[in-house]
Amino acid sequence: MTAFTGSSNTDLYVYESEDAYTYSLLKGPAYTPPGGLLRDPSIMKHSDGSYWLVHTTNFTGNTIGFARSEDRVTWRFAGTQTLSTPGLARTWAPEWFVDRDGSVHVVVSLDTENNQVFRPHLLTATDRRLLNWSVPRPLTGLDQANYIDTFVVRFRGRYHAFAKNQMTNYVEHAVADRLDGPYGFTGTDDWADWGRWRQGQALVRLDNGGWRIYFDGFTDRKYYFSDSLDGLRTWTPVQQLPGLSGVVHNVTVLREHV
Numbered sequence: 001m002t003a004f005t006g007s008s009n010t011d012l013y014v015y016e017s018e019d020a021y022t023y024s025l026l027k028g029p030a031y032t033p034p035g036g037l038l039r040d041p042s043i044m045k046h047s048d049g050s051y052w053l054v055h056t057t058n059f060t061g062n063t064i065g066f067a068r069s070e071d072r073v074t075w076r077f078a079g080t081q082t083l084s085t086p087g088l089a090r091t092w093a094p095e096w097f098v099d100r101d102g103s104v105h106v107v108v109s110l111d112t113e114n115n116q117v118f119r120p121h122l123l124t125a126t127d128r129r130l131l132n133w134s135v136p137r138p139l140t141g142l143d144q145a146n147y148i149d150t151f152v153v154r155f156r157g158r159y160h161a162f163a164k165n166q167m168t169n170y171v172e173h174a175v176a177d178r179l180d181g182p183y184g185f186t187g188t189d190d191w192a193d194w195g196r197w198r199q200g201q202a203l204v205r206l207d208n209g210g211w212r213i214y215f216d217g218f219t220d221r222k223y224y225f226s227d228s229l230d231g232l233r234t235w236t237p238v239q240q241l242p243g244l245s246g247v248v249h250n251v252t253v254l255r256e257h258v
Contacts, residue, residue, distance in 0.1 A: 140181030
């Protein structure tokens, strides 16, 4: 698990767990970028075996930051990417998505009108070294309202996007046959009984074949999770994440067999 904490906007904290429930600190702070912020850190394991981090670099601006590690403990700066989208005022909450064909993508929330209205956009790496990226393109179907913190998983041949509706403060669920859409909503408002004021959602597949979603209860300063055992349709009542509730923000969890 990668996270930032309530005490720092610039430091990475890395945790690990055998059951996706009880986490212990692996290292923290584990990395501080050479400049700017480190918020919304998302982790993935690349095809060469290295771990990569992508993160928010500032409250305003048009960049995302990257870091790389061989062991999740020692991280090094791997550059920044400047997005060329016209009028871009805010670039928040980048999340990795690796498709079944090995292509590497980042889903990121962009405010292109300087009005705090966000639209999820897709970046695609154009080389295996992750140095060059495509022009951001909107996720069709999610670009007509104010959605942020979009997290995408692939399940049974379809793409499932979990996005926070900034107008209602509910995490909603949309599905598409293609990664870039068009997405259609299957769950809106309080469809999963998670309640309002949730954000920073991230999903991971469990050993029993189910899914776990983590999210930040940002008004009560607690961190929660909920499970689905029926293919992302219904979800268990929310529970606090032990030991880390009230400490971490906007986590991403990477599942590995060791």
